[in-house]
Amino acid sequence: MSLAIDDPTPSAPACADDGTWLACIECEETFAPFEAVRYTCDECDGLLEVRYANPPTFEDFGEGADSEGPDRGVWRYREALPFDLGVTLPEGGTPLHRVPRIEEAVGVEALRIKHEGMNPTGSFKDRGMTVGVRVAKELGVDALACASTGNTSAALAAYGGRGDMQTLVLLPKGKVAAGKIAQASLHGARILEVDGNFDACLDIVQELAARGEVYLLNSLNPFRLEGQKTIGFEILEEFHADYGVYPDRIVLPVGNAGNTSAIYKGFRELVQSGALDPEDVPKLTGVQAEGAAPMVEAIEEGADEVRRWEQVETRATAIRIGNPVNAPKALPGIRNTGGTAIAVSDVEITAAQRHLAVEGVGVEPASAASLAGLKKLRRQGVVDDDERVVCLTTGHLLKDPDAAYEAGGDPEPVPNDVDAVLKHIRG
Numbered sequence: 001m002s003l004a005i006d007d008p009t010p011s012a013p014a015c016a017d018d019g020t021w022l023a024c025i026e027c028e029e030t031f032a033p034f035e036a037v038r039y040t041c042d043e044c045d046g047l048l049e050v051r052y053a054n055p056p057t058f059e060d061f062g063e064g065a066d067s068e069g070p071d072r073g074v075w076r077y078r079e080a081l082p083f084d085l086g087v088t089l090p091e092g093g094t095p096l097h098r099v100p101r102i103e104e105a106v107g108v109e110a111l112r113i114k115h116e117g118m119n120p121t122g123s124f125k126d127r128g129m130t131v132g133v134r135v136a137k138e139l140g141v142d143a144l145a146c147a148s149t150g151n152t153s154a155a156l157a158a159y160g161g162r163g164d165m166q167t168l169v170l171l172p173k174g175k176v177a178a179g180k181i182a183q184a185s186l187h188g189a190r191i192l193e194v195d196g197n198f199d200a201c202l203d204i205v206q207e208l209a210a211r212g213e214v215y216l217l218n219s220l221n222p223f224r225l226e227g228q229k230t231i232g233f234e235i236l237e238e239f240h241a242d243y244g245v246y247p248d249r250i251v252l253p254v255g256n257a258g259n260t261s262a263i264y265k266g267f268r269e270l271v272q273s274g275a276l277d278p279e280d281v282p283k284l285t286g287v288q289a290e291g292a293a294p295m296v297e298a299i300e301e302g303a304d305e306v307r308r309w310e311q312v313e314t315r316a317t318a319i320r321i322g323n324p325v326n327a328p329k330a331l332p333g334i335r336n337t338g339g340t341a342i343a344v345s346d347v348e349i350t351a352a353q354r355h356l357a358v359e360g361v362g363v364e365p366a367s368a369a370s371l372a373g374l375k376k377l378r379r380q381g382v383v384d385d386d387e388r389v390v391c392l393t394t395g396h397l398l399k400d401p402d403a404a405y406e407a408g409g410d411p412e413p414v415p416n417d418v419d420a421v422l423k424h425i426r427g
């Protein structure tokens with residue numbers, strides 16, 4: 001398998017459609033992108049990735065692009081995507097917050113927070129869905145499905161609804177935050193609660209997809225990752241505009257390792273086109289919860305494969321995942337960029353969630369794992385004090401109101417009387 005940072009630009013095989021095709025990352029078999037529904041390689045069942053004969057340069061983005069289209073968000077990067085526009089709400093264009101007090105407390109040269117919770121349904125999943133649902137239309141399918149720890153189901157329901165398609169979501173019973181179920185429900189998905197964890201839900205929905213019952217829109221679907229790679233493009237452009245350099249490191253929460261894979265893929269494409277020096281690619285640094293850390297285990301042990309954890313537990317339910325399906329793409333992403341992976345406790349996650357929240361940045365627990373991981377890596381001396389770092393926060397605080405309520409202070413009951421209220425405040 002070759003997912004080196006400086007792989008040469010691939011030449012288009014005969015099956016390519018307008019310079020775009022699918023390739024197996026294990027055996028290099030290639031497939032036409034839209035002639036049939038396909039999630040993995042026909043030959044070896046390896047993961048597929050979307051390839052382009054013309055990888056993008058920074059000049060291709062936004063105003064410099066040839067075709068007319070949106071000037072912000074995911075579709076600003078249309079030259080790096082299989083289509084010029086998808087079913088859009090619109091998504092992307094999220095803030096890269098300055099957090100000077102956290103930056104000082106952590107002790108790094110620069111720290112910015114890329115808040116993906118500011119997407120239309122409150123998580124980064126929207127970036128993948130806008131592309132995935134567009135591809136579903138191209139393929140002519142009308143029943144969309146996913147397994148989800150919550151956010152994917154909210155995004156699928158919203159984008160499927162907008163695209164006038166049926167949506168089915170499989171959720172682990174009792175383990176999905178309230179805000180996410182509310183979204184999936186109101187946006188019109190049919191919700192099935194499975195008596196098992198996320199990995200069991202994914203096993204079932206993959207089988208339903210294999211039997212042709214539904215079109216799978218988990219991050220196993222390579223087109224989802226195309227939308228998500230734009231997170232990396234935005235970070236590079238915005239960071240460079242402010243500092244004149246690219247960040248040294250991007251720290252992100254890891255569940256199925258879709259974002260890790262997607263951001264790495266985007267950077268490889270910029271290296272292929274000559275737009276980005278391999279030396280300038282940020283170190284991808286993954287963070288998992290201690291109770292669900294199979295990727296961290298693989299990185300620590302130098303293993304080529306990730307061992308599936310059957311029992312997983314964490315209050316960061318979005319990353320309560322024991323079998324990261326994108327590991328074969330994400331492990332090279334972490335290793336080839338000189339990054340690492342680290343596990344953090346639920347207590348550390350909650351502390352980071354509070355730390356961000358008092359700076360006005362409201363994120364759900366899984367998102368706060370990135371800052372918790374950065375703090376731990378600083379304490380361990382793995383991250384240097386001269387590093388410029390971006391932490392990715394993947395979902396909004398309101399996604400998990402119960403966790404937010406528990407992490408925050410309790411409301412104080414007072415009588416319905418001004419003097420009594422004043423006495424209470426002063427006391």
Ligand SMILES: Cc1ncc(COP(=O)(O)O)c(C=O)c1O
Pocket residue numbers: 123149150151152219253254255256257258259260318319364366367394395
């Ligand atoms: C809020 C949040 N953060 C992180 C993740 C994990 O992302 P990935 O599967 O890309 O590693 C998820 C996925 O469910 C999520 O909802």
Ligand SMILES: [Zn+2]
Pocket residue numbers: 024025026027028029041042043044045046
């Ligand atoms: Zn293959």
